[in-house]
Amino acid sequence: MNLVWLMLPSSSAGGKGGGWQMFALIGGMIAVMYFTMIRPQKKRQKEEQNMRDSISIGDEITTIGGIMGRVITVKEDSIIIETGADRTKLRLIRTAVGINNTAQEKQKAEQEAARQAQQEARDEKISEAAKSRKKSKKNRED
Numbered sequence: 001m002n003l004v005w006l007m008l009p010s011s012s013a014g015g016k017g018g019g020w021q022m023f024a025l026i027g028g029m030i031a032v033m034y035f036t037m038i039r040p041q042k043k044r045q046k047e048e049q050n051m052r053d054s055i056s057i058g059d060e061i062t063t064i065g066g067i068m069g070r071v072i073t074v075k076e077d078s079i080i081i082e083t084g085a086d087r088t089k090l091r092l093i094r095t096a097v098g099i100n101n102t103a104q105e106k107q108k109a110e111q112e113a114a115r116q117a118q119q120e121a122r123d124e125k126i127s128e129a130a131k132s133r134k135k136s137k138k139n140r141e142d
Helices: 019-053 101-141
Strands: 060-063 068-074 078-083 088-093 097-100
Touching: 019 097, 060 101, 097 101
Parallel strands: none
Antiparallel strands: 060 068, 060 097, 068 078, 078 088
8 A cells, every 4th residue: 555645735826635644544444453452352242241151050161260169049230150070169250251151162163063063064965966877978888
């Protein structure tokens, strides 16, 4: 992108008229910044909030501090998890949850099932194509 011409003074009398070009350049820079930095960050924050809102009893979670446990109570602004074999209970605020391991496992299983279904469909198409080629070859020989 060669945007140098936007910054050059205009050829009109008195050098006036170049102001709109500067505003266009600044507006373009703001738009690029919005689409490359601000929008993706807001999308990640929304996904994290949805993950925290969807926590239910029995989910395996990992906190942002690295503590792993199973959710035993869910309240409006906090959760209680059970950790370790000695069943230590910890009360945490929802924003302390970093990963919902149960939801990630379900998502990975769904993705794997979809991949496997696609692979089976491809294999079926390939085998049908091979059968049709054999039939056409046999018909040509006869």
